[in-house]
Amino acid sequence: MIKADLAFDWKKDYDEAQFFFNWVLDHDDDPFENLLALNGLGSIYLQKDKHDLASYYFDRIDDQLIKEKNFANNKQTIAILFNLANFYLLEQNYKKSQKVIEQALTSSKTYKNFDSVDKIIYLKAYLASIDNKESETEDLIQQAKVFAEFNADQEIIDAIDYYEKNHQFKK
Structure with missing residues (x-):
């Protein structure tokens, strides 16, 4: 798994990462x-702008994490839930995205893991804006900002700054 992560995150060699992620699926019996x-394979296809192929992998994650509620409650699981919610948001499947967001927030609260909460709340704010819930959007943006500052997550801080200046979300 380490080789796959290094190829994906550091080298940005998606073909090599894809090989190692597939190797894990073929040779590792550990469900996590x-x-x-x-998650890695879905992310690769999303980076390659092949949403139909990414959907196959993210739907498999959805089956295991959301429908079966079979997951370890740790930082990596919450990050997977964030990626899943973000994918469904990109696909404009807002109902599924909202369901995954709620599961991620519940897991974060239950297990006191706040690493990705800023990103998750930011997605929730985006969904509220789609439903034209201005007051809720503003409240969620402020919550996301507090967590982003706490987590020193510059990417979300920049996205929130952009929202506050332009009253629209970055694409």
């Missing part, structure tokens, strides 16, 4: 490692 590999 398989979830990480599915």
